[in-house]
Amino acid sequence: MTPDQWLAALRSGMASVAATSPEHLDRDVPPCPGWTVRSAIAHVGNVHRWAVGVLVGEKVPYDDKDAPTGKAVIDWYSGLADKLVAALESADLDAPTKSPFGERPVRFWYRRQAQEVAVHRWDIESAYRGWDSDPIDTVLAADGIAEWSEVFAPRRIGAGGTPEYLRGTRILLNANDSGDSWLLRADADGIGIVEEDAAPDATITASTSDLLLAVWHRVPLSRVAVDGNVDRAQQVFNLVKI
Template sequence: MGFEQWMAAITTHGAMIAATSTADLGVPVPSCPEWTAADLICHVGAVHRWATARIVGDDSVRSYADFPAPPADELTDWYRAGLRGLVEALGTRDPDTAAPTFVGERTVGWWARRQAHELTVHRWDLESAIRPGTQQVVDAEFSADGIEEWLDVFAPRFLSRSGGVPQHLHRATLHLHTHDEPVGEWLVELSADGLTWSREHMKADVALRGSAFDLLLTLWHRRPLSAVDTVGDAGVAAELLDLIHVT
C-alpha cells in the first residue's frame, strides 16, 4: 500500500462525497451523532483545506476550525474546490517531502494516507445515512492499511488524551485477525507506557475476528463489537475502544 493507492482513494471517495444531492444535505448521519450530511461535508472539506495548508507550508492556518461552513447552496462546490486543492498539493510534491502534522513532523505521503482513510470512513458514514444498505465495501489490503494507521496514529494519541492506559489494563492484550485475503493479524499490547503493536499471531486476552473492513469500522466506532467475532474477554476490547473515540 502506498502513495498511488492513497491518491486513488482520495479521488474516488472524494468524488462520491462531492456528488451528494442538495436534497440530502439535511439527512441525519447515524454514525456521527448530531451531524447531518451537510455537517459531515463541512467537516471533511475543512479537513482537506487544513491538510493542504500543512502540505504547502501555510502557517497562517491553525486548524480545520479556521474554515467556516459556507451557505448550503454553495456547499458541494466549496467541497469540490477543497478536494481539488488537496489533490493538487499532494500530486505536485514528492511523497517523501517533510510536512508538519498534528503528531509532529512527518511527510507529504503521511497526509495522503491520512486523507485517504479520512475519506474512506466518512464516505461510508454518508452512504449509510443517505443510502443505507448500499455502502461500498473497501478491499482487504486498503482496510488493513487503515487498521495500521489507526494503531499508529489514533490509538496512542487518544489514549494519551484520555489519561493513558488505566492501571487495570496494564499487560492486557488484544489480537486483531482478518479472515479475508490477504489475511492480516496484529497483536496489541497495553502497558503503563501506552500501546504497542506488531504483526503476529499470538493468543491474547481477547481476539476480534472479521473482514478487514468490518474490523476497521469497528475500531472507528462505526459498527458495534457484535459486528465481529469476539473470543475471550470482550470487556477488554470494549474498554480500550471507549478510550479511543474519534469522529
Template sequence: MAMDYADYGAGLGAAGTVLRSNAMSAGLETPVPTCPGWTVRDLVVHQGMVHRWATDVIEGRGMGDGKEHEESGRKADDLLDWFDEGWAGVLHALGSAPADLDVPFFLRTGDSPLVGWARRQCHETVIHAVDAMAARLGRTPGGEELWFSAELATDGIDEVVRGFIPRKRIGKLRSIEPLTIMIETTDTGAAWTLNVSEEPTTTVIGGVDSPDVRLSGPALDLYQALWNRGGGIDDPSGFLAQWRRDVVIEWA
C-alpha cells in the same frame, strides 16, 4: 503493509466521489447515523474543512485550527461545490508536493510527511464517505456494500492501531490488569498486538499465541468497527464496548 503513495491518491479521489454522490442523494439535512448529532451538512463542512486544513499544512502555511475554513463552509452558497474545491485542492497539493516534503506530521508511523499526509487524507475521506453512505442508507453499510479494497482497509486499521492509539490525546485505552489484544483480518492475513496496561498502549505488528482479547473479521468490517462505525466482527470477549468508550478519534 503500507500501500504505494499513488494508491493513497487514488483512494482519496474515489472516496471524495462517493462522499459527494451520497451526500447529494441523502440530502444535506439528513441525519448521519454513524455520527450521532450530525447532519450530512455537518459532515460535508467538516470534510471540506479538513481538506483545506491539510492543504495549508502541505503547502507550508502551518497547522492552524481550521475554524476559518469551517466558517467558509457554513456560509457557502453551494456546499457541494465548496466541497469540490477543497477536495481538488488537497489532491493538487499532494500531487505537486516534492518527495522530500518538509512539513509537520502528527502520527509517528514512520511515514515521510508526504506519504503520511496522503495516507491520512485518504483514510479521513474514506471513513467520512462511509458516513455519507450511512446517511443515504439510514444505517451502517455492510462490508459487501463498500467500494474500497480489503488492502486499503487493512492499511487503515494499521494507521488506527499504530498511529492513533499511541497518541496521548487519543490513546486512553487502559487496563489495571495488563491485557494483550490481538487484532487480525481474516481475509488479508494481517495482525497486530496491542499491549494495554495503566501506561500508554503500545502496538506491534504481528499476532501472539494466546491473547487476552481477540478481535477478528474481514478487513472491511474490522476497519469500520475500529473506527466505531459498526461492522460485524468476531468479539467473543465483548471488548468492543470498551474500545468504543476509550478510543474516540475526533477533531480538536
C-alpha cells in the same frame, strides 16, 4: 501502501463524497451523533483545506462554520478536494511538514487524507444506506488499522497512559475476507501491533473494512463476531476516540 495507491484511494473517496445527492444533506449520520450529511461533508472539506495550508506553508484555521449550506456545500467540497490533490502532487514526498503528530514527511498526508475520506465516505453513505454502505477497500482498511495503532493510539492515550488494569490486554483482529490478522496489545503508552504467541483476551472476526470501522467506533462489537472478553476489547478501543 504506496503514495500512488493512497492518492488513488483519496481520489476515489473524494469522488464518492462529491457525488452525494443533495436530497440526503439533511439526513442524520448515525455513527456521528449531531452530524448531518451536510456537516460531515463540511468537516471533510475543512480537513482538506487545513491540510492544504500545511502543505503550502500557510496557516489555515479549521472552522466548519463557513461551509455553504444546501447543495452548494458539494461544489465547495469538490473545489477543496481538487486543491488538496494539486498540493500533494506538487510537494516532495519526503519534505518535512507539520502535523498534529509532530513533524512528518509529505507522504504522511497522502495516507492521512486517504484514510480520513475512507471512513467519512462510509459515514456519509450510512446516512441513507445504513449497514449496506459500500465497504472500505480491503487493502486501504488494512492500512487504516496500522495507522490507527501507529499514529492515533499513542497520541490519544496521551500522557496519562493506559489504565493499569488494561495493560497487557491482547485483542486479535481476524479478517475473514483477506485472511490477515493483527494482534493488538495495550501497553502503558499505546496499542501496538505485535507478533507473539500469547493467547488473546478477545478475538474479533469480521471483514477488514468492519474491523477498521470497529476500532473507529462506527461498527459496534455487537455486529461482529467476538470470542472472549468483549467488554475488555471495548474498553481498549475506547482509549482511542476523536
